[in-house]
Amino acid sequence: MFASLAVLASFLVSQAVAHGGVTSYIIGGTTYPGWQPYNSASGQRSIGRPYSSYDPILSVSAGSFSCNNNGQASAGQLSATVAAGTAITAKWSQWTHAQGPVMVYMAKCNGACTSNNSNSLKWFKIAETGLISGNLPNGRWGTGEVMDTLSYTATIPASLAAGEYLIRHELLALHQANTPQFYPECGQLIVTGGGGKTPPANYLVSFPGGYGANDPGVRVDIYSQAAQTTTTYTVPGPAVWNGQ
Ligand SMILES: *[C@@H]1O[C@H](CO)[C@@H](O)[C@H](O)[C@H]1NC(C)=O
Numbered sequence: 001m002f003a004s005l006a007v008l009a010s011f012l013v014s015q016a017v018a019h020g021g022v023t024s025y026i027i028g029g030t031t032y033p034g035w036q037p038y039n040s041a042s043g044q045r046s047i048g049r050p051y052s053s054y055d056p057i058l059s060v061s062a063g064s065f066s067c068n069n070n071g072q073a074s075a076g077q078l079s080a081t082v083a084a085g086t087a088i089t090a091k092w093s094q095w096t097h098a099q100g101p102v103m104v105y106m107a108k109c110n111g112a113c114t115s116n117n118s119n120s121l122k123w124f125k126i127a128e129t130g131l132i133s134g135n136l137p138n139g140r141w142g143t144g145e146v147m148d149t150l151s152y153t154a155t156i157p158a159s160l161a162a163g164e165y166l167i168r169h170e171l172l173a174l175h176q177a178n179t180p181q182f183y184p185e186c187g188q189l190i191v192t193g194g195g196g197k198t199p200p201a202n203y204l205v206s207f208p209g210g211y212g213a214n215d216p217g218v219r220v221d222i223y224s225q226a227a228q229t230t231t232t233y234t235v236p237g238p239a240v241w242n243g244q
Pocket residue numbers: 109110111112113115116117120121
């Protein structure tokens with residue numbers, strides 16, 4: 001009894017220690033602290049939207065799907081000011097899964113992002129890295145690169161209209177057959193400059209809602225016989241908006 005409790009306890013600890021979340025951003029050479037889910041929420045001031053743990057979201061219809069929280073800004077919410085066309089590097093303190101895509105979305109706020117719930121915004125994709133090479137179980141994936149570098153860099157479209165935006169980094173881990181794990185975190189940006197453009201409606205999705213549980217890139221068994229010889233993968237969500 002004692003031994004099995006000890007085994008269970010160590011299993012729970014290792015689960016909490018595994019997984020990951022965005023904990024800082026590098027924008028134009030400046031490092032901005034992100035949300036720290038294992039510190040007290042009170043007094044945190046960061047450009048990261050709050051979230052409570054590194055644990056995955058297991059349903060595409062979860063109410064927390066947009067920003068891994070209830071959709072609200074933190075009490076000490078900050079935003080980073082960034083010129084359109086700038087590269088943003090998100091950094092994870094830890095990440096442990098090597099199969100699945102990385103996706104980066106933005107959503108234009110209606111006025112001040114701090115007073116907008118992320119569940120009511122329309123998201124467009126600015127970057128994605130799916131299966132880079134090889135087959136589904138053993139190939140090189142976007143999340144494998146994040147595992148090695150603990151970072152992912154995407155560029156804000158230079159043509160994007162100035163204004164307040166959320167940026168959403170999502171890791172999708174596919175290491176459990178037909179049981180996708182979603183790890184989204186959001187940050188707040190004030191985009192300056194730009195070319196006044198916003199994406200057309202066919203590039204916009206809501207979260208939750210943007211993915212279906214049976215989308216080809218969502219419900220995947222990377223250990224099936226067929227997966228051994230599959231070298232293509234359809235990243236979920238809309239096409240990446242190229243700024244046109
Ligand atoms: C966003 O916040 C603004 C206030 O800055 C408000 O007028 C608007 O209705 C909000 N929009 C959404 C989608 O929540």
